Amino acid sequence: MTSQWNNNFGQQPPPVPPGRDSFKNNRRGRTSTILAVSIAVVAVAVIVGVLTITWFSQKHTPGGAADDSSSASHDATSDADASKAGGTADDGHYPDKGSYRLKQVASDLCMSWGPEKGNKQREVTVFADCAKATPKLTWTPQSKREFVVTMAFAKPAWTACLTADPPATKPGYLFGAKDCTKGAPLQTLVLTAEGSGEYILQVKSTKMCLGPLEQEAKRGMAFSTEKCSDADKALRFTLE
Missing domain, CATH: 1.20.5 (Single alpha-helices involved in coiled-coils or other helix-helix interfaces)
Known part of the structure; x- marks a missing residue:
């Protein structure tokens, strides 16, 4: 093909x-x-x-x-x-070791040092303007809520502990200063948080609280043991 x-x-x-x-x-x-x-x-x-x-x-x-x-x-x-x-009662905040002024919420007056009312031969803790409050208070925790408060005096130089007058079992016993003794029952305060940075302070051994003598928080009035009550505003303090 x-x-x-x-x-x-x-x-x-x-x-x-x-x-x-x-x-x-x-x-x-x-x-x-x-x-x-x-x-x-x-x-x-x-x-x-x-x-x-x-x-x-x-x-x-x-x-x-x-x-x-x-x-x-x-x-x-x-x-x-x-x-x-600053914490609240709900969060259970308590202060760390440090120097704080103790101020009453109701009066805005702070813990200081001065003559006992009616007994000028003795000095005790009294209310005063915070700017003038002395001596310095150092708060040392013994547990979460328990504190010992040391007081550094300048004249004469002396470091002592805040101490309730014995037996401190009823209202009216004052708070002075004594040499620090580890575990001393009247030198340990138990703090209870009440909210907004406010605390109630109780003497550990007697269950009495720290407050103003005769319920009068004014300049020169002493601190004393009082019956504890959450409702008593005179017993509420802040640490500043």
């Missing part, structure tokens, strides 16, 4: 187009390639999903424990900030 074509036209015959079988083979090849790519994509997606679930389960415990932990951390931080701010 080629010879006849050459004889008739003097050229090579055109190439024969691919048959149906060749077309089918190419189509199968493309289909196989697409299927393989699809399977690979699905496999990658499954792997990513498994890794994501594993990571999430490690970061978050069941029942919202992670959120609870975060909340607890926030609450602890808030409590610490409240303590620094």
Whole structure:
């Protein structure tokens, strides 16, 4: 046929187009390639999903424990900030060791040192303007709520402890100063937080509270033991 074509036209015959079988083979090849790519994509997606679930389960415990932990951390931080701010009865804040003036809430007068009313031969703790209050009072905790108060006198130089006059079992016993004796029952005060940085102070051994003699908080009036009462505003003090 080629010879006849050459004889008739003097050229090579055109190439024969691919048959149906060749077309089918190419189509199968493309289909196989697409299927393989699809399977690979699905496999990658499954792997990513498994890794994501594993990571999430490690970061978050069941029942919202992670959120609870975060909340607890926030609450602890808030409590610490409240303590620094002065504290309340609810947060149970009590002062650290340090020097503080003892100021009565009702009168804004502070604990100082001066002659006993009607007995100038003796000096005791009395009420005075806070700016003039002496000596310096240093509060040393014996436990969370129990404190010993030292008083640093200049003339003569003497460091003593705030002490209730014995036996301090009834109202009217004054508060003076004596040499510090570790564990002395009348030298330990128990503080009770009443909120807003206010405290009631109680003599540990007798359960009597510190307050103004004869319920009169005025300049020169002595501090004395009084019956404890949360409702008695004259018994509330701040440490400043």
